[in-house]
Amino acid sequence: xxxxxxxxxxxxxxxxxxFHFYKNWQYGLSDGDPAxxxxxxxxxxxxxxxxxxxxxxxxxxKTFNRxxxxxxxxxxxxxxxxxxxxxxxxxxxxMAILYAPFFALAHWLAPLLxxxxxxxxxxxxxxxxxxxxxxxxxxxxxLRRVLLRYFTDYxxxxxxxxVGLATNLYFFTSWNTGMSHAGSxxxxxxxxxxxxxxxxxxxxxYAVVVGLVYGLLTLIRPSDxxxxxxxxxxxxxxxxxxxxxxALLRRSWLHILAAVxxxxxxxxxxxxxxxxxxxxxxxxxxxxxxxxxxKPHLLEGIFGFQNGxxxxxxxxxxxxxxIGWLWKKRNNYFWCVVLILPVQLYLIYSxxxxxxxxxxxxxxxxxxxxxxxxxxxGALAYSFSKKWLRWPVMGFVVLCMALNVFQTWQFxxxxxxxxxxxxxxxxxxxxxxxxxxxxxxxFDGAPWQxxxxxxxxxxxxxxxNHFEDSTSEHFTRSSRHSGQFSFRFDQSKEFSPGxxxxxxxxxxxxxxxxxxxxxxxxxxxxxxxYKMSSLVTYIGHQGKMLDYYAIRxxxxxxAEGSLWSGKVNMWAPVTYYVPVPxxxxxxxxxxxxxxxxxxxxxxxxxxxxxxYE
Numbered sequence: 354x355x356x357x358x359x360x361x362x363x364x365x366x367x368x369x370x371x372f373h374f375y376k377n378w379q380y381g382l383s384d385g386d387p388a389x390x391x392x393x394x395x396x397x398x399x400x401x402x403x404x405x406x407x408x409x410x411x412x413x414x415k416t417f418n419r420x421x422x423x424x425x426x427x428x429x430x431x432x433x434x435x436x437x438x439x440x441x442x443x444x445x446x447x448m449a450i451l452y453a454p455f456f457a458l459a460h461w462l463a464p465l466l467x468x469x470x471x472x473x474x475x476x477x478x479x480x481x482x483x484x485x486x487x488x489x490x491x492x493x494x495x496l497r498r499v500l501l502r503y504f505t506d507y508x509x510x511x512x513x514x515x516v517g518l519a520t521n522l523y524f525f526t527s528w529n530t531g532m533s534h535a536g537s538x539x540x541x542x543x544x545x546x547x548x549x550x551x552x553x554x555x556x557x558x559y560a561v562v563v564g565l566v567y568g569l570l571t572l573i574r575p576s577d578x579x580x581x582x583x584x585x586x587x588x589x590x591x592x593x594x595x596x597x598x599x600a601l602l603r604r605s606w607l608h609i610l611a612a613v614x615x616x617x618x619x620x621x622x623x624x625x626x627x628x629x630x631x632x633x634x635x636x637x638x639x640x641x642x643x644x645x646x647x648k649p650h651l652l653e654g655i656f657g658f659q660n661g662x663x664x665x666x667x668x669x670x671x672x673x674x675x676i677g678w679l680w681k682k683r684n685n686y687f688w689c690v691v692l693i694l695p696v697q698l699y700l701i702y703s704x705x706x707x708x709x710x711x712x713x714x715x716x717x718x719x720x721x722x723x724x725x726x727x728x729x730x731g732a733l734a735y736s737f738s739k740k741w742l743r744w745p746v747m748g749f750v751v752l753c754m755a756l757n758v759f760q761t762w763q764f765x766x767x768x769x770x771x772x773x774x775x776x777x778x779x780x781x782x783x784x785x786x787x788x789x790x791x792x793x794x795x796f797d798g799a800p801w802q803x804x805x806x807x808x809x810x811x812x813x814x815x816x817x818n819h820f821e822d823s824t825s826e827h828f829t830r831s832s833r834h835s836g837q838f839s840f841r842f843d844q845s846k847e848f849s850p851g852x853x854x855x856x857x858x859x860x861x862x863x864x865x866x867x868x869x870x871x872x873x874x875x876x877x878x879x880x881x882x883y884k885m886s887s888l889v890t891y892i893g894h895q896g897k898m899l900d901y902y903a904i905r906x907x908x909x910x911x912a913e914g915s916l917w918s919g920k921v922n923m924w925a926p927v928t929y930y931v932p933v934p935x936x937x938x939x940x941x942x943x944x945x946x947x948x949x950x951x952x953x954x955x956x957x958x959x960x961x962x963x964x965y966e
Contacts, residue, residue: 357497357510364517365490371527375765378482378530382473383417385711387531389428390448391481394456395472404630405438409472416473430640432631439630443638446623447573451488451536455480485535489526492539493517496723499545503684504730508737511750512730516722519668519753521714524761529712533573537720540570541580545723548584549685555605564612568619570720576700577720582693583686584612590683644703654702654715658774662698665714665760665771668753669725671732671746678731686727697721710772713764759784767915770796773882777801787914796916797887797904799929806930809866809965816852816945816962834872834924834958841956842886842949851946852962856939860964863935868963869945870928873906876921877953880907886949886957890931893942899934907951924958930965 372378382388396402396409410427414420425431429440459477460470468474493513500509516522525534543566551559563584571578589595602609627636637643655662663670679687701709701717709716736746763769768788777795782788791802803809820828820840827846833839840849861867869890887903909927911920945962949955 354501354506357501357506357513358494360510360513361490361493361497361517364493364514365486367518368486368489368523368526371523371761372483372486372530375528377528378478379475380417381478381482381531383413383419386444386533387448387481388413389442389444390531390533391452391456392442393444393446393449394452396442398456398460399470399472403442403626405440406442412471413473416471430638432636434632435630441627441630441636441638443640445572445575445638446626447569447571448533448536450569451573452481452484455484482530485526485530485532488539489517489522489535492535492542492723495539495542495546496726499542499549499723500726500730502549503727504734508730508734511733511737512726514754515668515671515729515733515750516726519750519757520666520719520722521712521716521757522719522722523757524713524764525716525719528761528765532712532716534716534719537570537573537577538723540566540573541577541720541723544570544580545583545587548587551608552588552601555601555608557608557611560605560608560612561615564615565619567612568616571616572620572623574717574720576717579693579696579700580724583689583724586688586692588685589688590685642705644700645705646699646703649699649703650707651698651702654707655698658771658776658779659708660710660712660714660716660771660774662715662718664779666718666757668750668757669718669722669729671736671750672725672729675728675730675732675735678735679728682731684727684731686724690724690728693724694721708772713761713769713771767917770882770916788912788916789914790909790912793909793912793916794904794929797902799902799904800932802930803866812865812964812966813860814961814963815854815867815943816960818850818960820850820958820960829956832874832876832922832924832956834874836958839874839956839958840947841954842947842951843954844949844952847949849947849949849957849960851960852944854943855941857937857941857943859939861933861937861941861943863933863937865933865964865966867931867933867943867945868928868965869904869931869961870926870963871906871947871960872924872926872958874910874922874924874956875907875919875953876956878921880917880919881951882908882916884951886947886951886955888927888929889944889946889948891942891944892931892934892937893944894934894936894938895941899936899941900931902929902931903948904929906947906955906957907953924956926959 382391392406392409396406400408402408407424410424424440428443430443431440459480463470463474463476466476468476497509497513500512522538525532544563547559547562551563567581589598624634628634658664676690679690736742760769768782768785775798781792781795794802819836820838821836827841828838829841830838869888871888885905885907887905890902892900904927906927908916908919910925911923912918947957
């Protein structure tokens with residue numbers, strides 16, 4: 354019975370080592386979700402400006418040497434009808450509660466270790482981000498208790514290793530620490546553990562813990578409120594079980610009331626805060642970031658390459674297969690999984706940002722791995738009992754573990770950015786320790802490039818612009834690749850001169866290739882994958898778009914095998930090939946141009962389009 358314990362300890366050590374390898378805490382709390390979760394603590398306990406956190410934000414800005422922004426751009430909102438000086442955090446205070454022990458320790462240690470006691474010095478960032486390692490490890494220990502009630506230590510060990518190493522729980526306990534998912538994972542495991550304890554031995558203290566845990570996990574992520582289905586549905590394996598449950602609830606109404614009151618007590622301070630400053634007990638603080646339940650992105654969210662759940666966590670396919678084992682064994686969690694899982698998937702993929710950015714894979718599913726561990730263990734128990742299945746399943750599981758840890762490293766090195774992923778880039782980059790120029794093109798959505806460009810034969814030039822024939826203010830001598838001028842983009846200029854060919858004529862026919870190229874150079878440091886200039890090819894057919902490709906420019910000059918690489922003040926060509934579509938006809942439209950969506954200037958020269966076959 355100890356192998357599963359040893360596995361948890363070893364994974365905890367591995368999390369700790371990985372945490373110190375990636376060192377994400379060095380830059381943490383400057384922006385994003387953890388900064389929003391955390392700001393409750395310094396604004397309440399240090400700067401006393403929780404409803405108007407200008408001073409807290411100013412300290413944060415100076416700590417990370419960031420440019421000054423408005424309080425709204427820093428993530429705070431002014432509730433309609435509230436006093437003019439009220440700006441509220443869009444995040445609830447749930448994670449601040451989980452952060453609180455680490456904040457208290459940091460606040461005590463700061464002066465002793467020579468750090469500023471300002472809430473943002475390095476000791477605060479280190480300990481706040483360490484919470485993910487601790488809570489992830491504790492979550493595995495609690496989940497172990499649950500699993501050992503249903504499985505042998507051998508199966509529990511494998512199940513825990515899968516959850517801990519083959520899913521994106523590892524990513525959020527090692528690299529992207531500070532997020533809510535490790536803490537929520539622990540709370541889910543605690544909820545299941547104490548739910549079972551209460552049903553086994555109806556003691557008031559168990560009901561109180563269930564209420565407190567449920568209240569806290571709901572306060573952290575209100576959408577997780579659906580997990581109340583586990584205490585409600587656990588053990589309902591027959592009509593007799595339903596009748597017995599109703600009788601139990603009637604006898605134990607005081608315990609149920611205690612659990613409900615404890616859950617409400619956890620959330621009550623948040624409701625009071627909203628009432629005081631927003632004028633209502635229930636305030637939707639996310640503004641326009643809502644749900645569209647009429648258009649869920651289920652297929653893309655589960656099977657797609659933009660953080661798709663089963664694409665980046667394929668081992669969870671075993672958990673889905675294990676649902677059959679739950680039914681066969683009349684397991685206590687069968688109806689919990691069957692009814693809650695579809696609702697969760699429908700909910701998270703109805704969200705406006707269904708790709709769930711700022712992560713790796715489907716991050717809202719991480720806490721639900723505590724629930725899916727039961728059918729996962731069932732799938733392993735069945736597979737390991739069959740000689741013909743045991744070794745293939747073991748091989749698949751080990752491969753998933755290795756791939757998950759490796760892809761976390763790829764993310765860290767800038768070889769992977771799943772929220773903007775696509776099939777071609779996923780296929781071409783898998784297993785690589787350095788990206789090729791073609792990989793960078795595939796990330797941008799380029800079509801498959803010719804295997805051997807030297808085998809192509811030049812047909813004709815369609816467009817060649819050296820930007821030499823204009824006196825426009827955007828033609829500049831300050832930097833150019835050739836000739837006297839180049840074209841300089843800034844925020845005042847969105848599109849460059851380019852090729853407009855309509856009709857395209859008989860030369861553009863299937864089987865041929867368009868070679869699109871331009872020289873470019875940037876002076877700014879730091880790049881944003883969402884805001885870059887692009888070299889665009891547009892092919893229109895009968896008034897509709899047939900093909901469209903937009904290849905980023907800012908990260909290409911001097912690229913060194915990473916999505917975030919590239920050098921400043923360096924001229925370099927950006928080139929890609931586009932196959933002439935099969936549906937093209939002589940009356941269609943071809944456009945090639947540079948589109949600027951970057952706030953930073955970029956220089957372009959020698960824009961050229963050639964035809965090859």
